[in-house]
Amino acid sequence: MTDFHDSVKERFIRYAGIDTQSASGVSETPTTQKQFDLARMLRDELNSIGVSDVWLDEDHCVVYGTIPSNSDACRPVGLVAHMDTAVEAPGGPVNPQVVERYDGGDILLNKDLGIWMRRADFPNLGMYVGEELICTDGTTLLGGDDKASIASIMTMAEHFCSHPELEHGTIAIAFTPDEEVGGLAKDLDLGRFTSDTAYTLDGDHLGYYEYETFNASSAEVRIRGRAVHPGTAKGIMINSIDIAGEFLSALPAAEKPQYTDGREGFFHVMGISGSCEETVVNIIVRDHDTEKFAQRNALLQQITDEFNCRYPEGTVTLSVTYQYRSMKEVIDEVPFMIDNLKKAISDCGVEPVCIPFRGGTDGSALSQRGLPCPNLSAGYENAHSRFEYVPVCNMVKNVEILIRLCELYRDMPV
Numbered sequence: 001m002t003d004f005h006d007s008v009k010e011r012f013i014r015y016a017g018i019d020t021q022s023a024s025g026v027s028e029t030p031t032t033q034k035q036f037d038l039a040r041m042l043r044d045e046l047n048s049i050g051v052s053d054v055w056l057d058e059d060h061c062v063v064y065g066t067i068p069s070n071s072d073a074c075r076p077v078g079l080v081a082h083m084d085t086a087v088e089a090p091g092g093p094v095n096p097q098v099v100e101r102y103d104g105g106d107i108l109l110n111k112d113l114g115i116w117m118r119r120a121d122f123p124n125l126g127m128y129v130g131e132e133l134i135c136t137d138g139t140t141l142l143g144g145d146d147k148a149s150i151a152s153i154m155t156m157a158e159h160f161c162s163h164p165e166l167e168h169g170t171i172a173i174a175f176t177p178d179e180e181v182g183g184l185a186k187d188l189d190l191g192r193f194t195s196d197t198a199y200t201l202d203g204d205h206l207g208y209y210e211y212e213t214f215n216a217s218s219a220e221v222r223i224r225g226r227a228v229h230p231g232t233a234k235g236i237m238i239n240s241i242d243i244a245g246e247f248l249s250a251l252p253a254a255e256k257p258q259y260t261d262g263r264e265g266f267f268h269v270m271g272i273s274g275s276c277e278e279t280v281v282n283i284i285v286r287d288h289d290t291e292k293f294a295q296r297n298a299l300l301q302q303i304t305d306e307f308n309c310r311y312p313e314g315t316v317t318l319s320v321t322y323q324y325r326s327m328k329e330v331i332d333e334v335p336f337m338i339d340n341l342k343k344a345i346s347d348c349g350v351e352p353v354c355i356p357f358r359g360g361t362d363g364s365a366l367s368q369r370g371l372p373c374p375n376l377s378a379g380y381e382n383a384h385s386r387f388e389y390v391p392v393c394n395m396v397k398n399v400e401i402l403i404r405l406c407e408l409y410r411d412m413p414v
C-alpha cells in the first residue's frame, strides 16, 4: 500500500495551524467565524484533489463532497469529522512541534517557558516510543481533535481520486462546525449528503469505536419558597434552599459521575442558585439503557410530586429537556456497519475495541435524524489539553482503515 506518511502529516500540520476554536453560549451558527478559515481551505483542497459536488454552506459552515462510485451497484459510505476545536484551553496560535523519534522520556514542549510533557503524568506516551509525534508548544490546544480525522479523510480521498483504477462505491464526505459546543451536526443537510449511512471520526486511541452512547436529558428543578423576616419566621417562612437540599438528598447517593463507570448511569447536579424565595437546581441525567433512562426521569417526577404533597402545591416545578438518545437502537438495525468497521480495523492489523461511550457524539443526533452514524477513533491523545499530541502512525493507519472500509462497502451489493 502507498505510504501516506508525508501527505497526512503535511495536511495535519497545516490544518492544526488554523485556529478554529468554537465558543460556548453563542447562539450564532457557526459560533465563531474563524471556523470558515479551515472550511474554505478544505473546500478548495477537495476541489483540487478532484472530489465532486464540493460545496461550502456559507450560512452554516458545513463542507460537503462526494467521490462518485466507479463500481457496480454497491452501498455508499459516508465520513464525517468536525472542524472546530475545544474550549478548555487556548485555541491558538497553534505552533505544532514535531518530535521525529520519541525516545520514551519527558518531552520539552517549550524551552522559553519551561513546559514539559512528563511521561509519568501521561503514561499513554509509553505506547509511542520510537514513533513520530506532533505536539503543541505547551501554550495551546493542538486540535488533533478532530483535525487528525480530517487529515486522514482528505488523504484517503486523494488516494481514490488519483487512482481511478481502484474501484469503490459512492463516498460521501462532510466536515461540520461546533461539535465541541454541542452543535450535534444539526446543520448537516441529509438531502445533500450522498450516503444513507456514515461514520463520525472522533476520539482517542486508535482502533476504538463506539455505537452505544448515553441517553441524555437535562432537568431544571424550580423551587418556590416564602421569604419573611427571620425574626418572625416561625411557622411562616418556607426556605427554598432547604427544600433544594432535601430534593438532592432524595436522589440515589451513589449514582453520580464520580462513583460510576462503564454502563452505569447517573444524576449530575450541574448547578444550584437561589435564595429563600426561589432556588433553581440544574441536573443532567444520563444512562445507556433506554428503560433505566426513563426510570431516572420518572424518579425526578416522583420526587417532585411527593414534595408538592409535603409542601404547598406548586412548590416544586420540574421541566425536563431531552438532549440526545443512544444510537444503539438505530445501529442495531444496520449490523453491517459494525461488521464492516471491525473488519476494516482488524484487516489493517489493529485490534478493534468497542466501548460504551459515556457521552454523546454528533452521530447520536445524526442517527436519530435517520443517518445511522457510529464513531471511529481518530487516534489523537490527551484531547482538550495543552498536552494534546498526535502520533503520525495513527493517522497513517486510519487512512488505511478508511480505504479498507470503502473496499468492504464496495463489495456489498445494494
Ligand SMILES: [Zn+2]
Binding pocket: 082, 145, 146, 179, 202, 203
Ligand atoms: Zn472531537
